[in-house]
Amino acid sequence: MRSNPLSIFLSKPHRSFLLVLDLVFSIAALYLAFFLRFDGTIPEEDVVVFQTVLPFLLMSRAVCLIYLGFYNRFWEYSSLEDLFQIVKGVLLSSLVAVSVLFFYNRAFHIPRSILVIEAILAITFLGGSRVFWRFWKERKKKIVQSASGCNTLVIGAGDTGAYLLKYLKKFSSHYRVCCFIDRDPSKWNSQLMGVRVLGGMDKLPEVIQNYEIKEVLVAINQIDSDELSKIVGRCQMLGVKCKLASSVKDISSQNIHINQIRNVEISDLLGRDPVSLDLQAIQEMFRGKTVLVTGAGGSIGSELCSQILEYHPDRLIMVDKGENYLYDLNLKVRLETLGTKTHCVFCSVTNQKKMEAVFQEYRPDMVFHAAAHKHVPLMEENVDEAIHNNIFGTRTCAELSERFGVERFVLVSTDKVVNPTSIMGMTKNICEKILQFKSSSEDTRFITVRFGNVLGSNGSVVRLFKSQIENGGPVTVTHPDMERFFMLIPEAAQLILQAASLGEGGEIFLLDMGKPVKIVDLAKRMIRLSGFIPGKDMEIQYVGLRPGEKLYEELVADGEEERPTSHKKIKRVLPPCRADQEFMERMTQLCDDVGTATLETLESNLKSLVKSSGSRIMETDPILLGGDPSSGLAPEESKD
Missing domain, CATH: 3.40.50.720 (NAD(P)-binding Rossmann-like Domain)
Known part of the structure; x- marks a missing residue:
């Protein structure tokens, strides 16, 4: 059941203040409309018209704005849709006021130009106040982010990057996006929502150093696993965290929405293409x-x-x-x-x-x-x-x-x-x-x-390696040449x-x-993803094949x-x-x-x-056997 707009309006005291403010803007708009129509000198007979129109306009505007849900919106997130609501509320209230006056006194006349000017000014005042409110809130949030946010570089200045930036500005004070880099040369030295696109991937070390970047967010849809591996590797060498901005595409509207910001996982680096199915x-x-x-x-x-x-x-x-x-x-x-x-x-x-x-x-x-x-x-x-x-x-x-x-x-x-x-x-x-x-x-x-x-199945080598890395190592691999399909x-x-x-x-x-995939390469990738250097920060031990296992x-x-x-x-x-x-x-x-x-x-x-x-x-081969049966590679899960 739909809630009564009036009861919603009365539930928050500050909404009454906003209504009063909008009515003051409406008074100013009507007065300026008369002032501009008569070149600064309003004739006495038109002053009477102004005084007659004003109460009807204010009452109709208040009623229309309330019942259109004008005060139930979060104006710090105002958009073109909200501007359309302002236009609708102003025009509807003006039409109601004039209609009531006409039926009240059929001889009543007001110049049409005044109605047009008043509507334009009212839309400007009401819309401008909301835009100013949003600007002030975002400015305040930027100041907070500047003080506490983490200097962040976004790789990818396309649709996903744009939506990521919009998402971070609205919902996260942890990240302060300093700049973008992108593969497309046509985007270099431009701006995306006020943030500069500095160049291509060759700029990564320079940008990280000059802007004191702490985290890198990859915002590229369906990025190639080899390219992602290179980005992750370079970030690790430069001592910064690298994360993925996962996005979801709304098929009905073709919009991209940020689903989550997460750590890069080993599955992201495998290079498995999406599966196409005969759904029917x-x-x-x-x-x-x-x-x-x-x-x-x-x-x-x-x-x-x-x-x-x-x-x-x-x-x-x-x-x-x-x-x-x-x-x-x-x-x-x-x-x-x-x-x-x-x-x-x-x-x-x-x-x-x-x-x-x-x-x-x-x-x-x-x-x-x-x-x-x-x-x-x-x-x-x-x-x-x-x-x-x-x-x-x-x-x-x-x-x-x-x-x-x-x-x-x-x-x-x-x-x-x-x-x-x-x-x-x-x-x-x-x-x-x-x-x-x-x-x-x-x-x-x-x-x-x-x-x-x-x-990532139950008992898989990935879970084993993850556990060993979390415990400080060593990471146990059966043999340097062992390979598996994944x-x-x-x-x-x-x-x-x-x-x-x-x-x-x-x-x-x-x-x-x-x-x-070579198991030792898988182990090294997982060690690097955890922020360690294989063989230096985290030891890899070869424990030998166990009974029943193959190299290939x-x-x-x-x-x-x-x-x-x-x-x-x-x-x-x-x-x-x-x-x-x-x-x-x-x-x-x-x-x-x-x-x-x-x-x-x-x-x-x-x-x-x-x-x-x-x-x-x-x-x-007996020569390849060895090691503790409880360690090493655990390739698959037990389901029953």
Whole structure:
């Protein structure tokens, strides 16, 4: 219900003072209008007209200004829209006053020129007073900022830079923007909202020294990661902080709004391009569907849930055996769900009876299977758990999906299935083979999505390095030549959904991971981002490969063939052969042996099963092994 403008006006005593001031301006405007109309000498008969018009004008102006909400505005932030309100209030009140006088006395006459002059003067007085008030407040704020603000350089004098400056002037006294620098020579030696654009990036050291800059804000939309790395590196060498001004573009109005000013993160320096999606295909895939996500509390699983909710399926079933993960996820999705019914199921995918009950109750149309144990060193010592959770859990979910008529089953796989050296890689290799065997299913499309490490996931190397840096070091790296493929969590989830929409059944989709990143380079970048110099302020220790780890990860196995798809960041991998019935029987026996056979027997049988399917097992060079198993690289997260 809309509030009464009069009650709002009366709620603040200072508004009465503003009204009186505006009425004084109106008196002055009317008098000056008569004065100018009659060249400084107002005839006696027109003095009577002035005295007659004045009370009607003042009453109508007061009423119009109050009911137009003129005194409910923050005039220190006045804009063209507010000026339009002044024009509307003045013209409307003049029209009301003249109309009332006309009906009161039809013989009454006032020169039209006086009305025009009065309106112009009133708009000037009322508008000018507001502009002066805004100018005075901004001037006062500048004085405060000059005394307490941090000398700041903004890189980027475009739209984002302009909105950043406007944002800082209004809402932040911490930053005092001294100048801009920009890549565009046409902007050099000009001014942006009163702040000089001094030149290009070559001016950075000179500007920082001459203006005693303490912080640099990068205000460039979609800046290239290499360019950002250079800016961050130069700022660190010059002893100043470098931050990013994140902006959000309002598509409806094409305006850019500053979202936040934040520290540069390692993900900003990876150089991952934004993902382009076929939104209509994904939307159609989820329309009216019930979707089940296993490992929903993990890094990939929780991001999948968030992104799936954006497409408004009918129901989302989130399954995880981690109580805290599931609780946090439930709190998160409450804020994101719009018409989608969500259910949290506290259950392990290895609990066959409970999972059967879940499928029976909810009858999912789609299953995204992200549940898996993924810590390589831990699985080397817990072969039984790796087999039980990864292989038996996948087989259980796949069989239930086929039995209950699930339309699509999507397995979240890993690059560690390629020529595996680790127990974890071998178990996920078997999971891919299970889906290949079931690809002949008429009712269910079984789809595999394979990709490398995700940056910032639970237990990732980024979190490990961050913790070590915060504790003063040293930063532990397994080997100076170790490389890994990385992508961002949201990017991985987006491409999983896109791959799911492309799948017809039996495909292995490979996500574009870009170029591999040396782990030691990643460590050095993170050390520099924290304001330290690698090898000087923060030591890097090489601890040696742990059992099951490789120096280099691969994305395609021997004999596999890559094929393009309709999406440039997704390729299809054709395996040289598919699993047969004998393979499935041996896999079942391996799962049944968990709990009875020794770990050594389980490991031997697991390797034999992987080799029987045509995969090559690589052995880690013993010379490269070493170090504390609890330190070094922790490449991926554990989701279930």
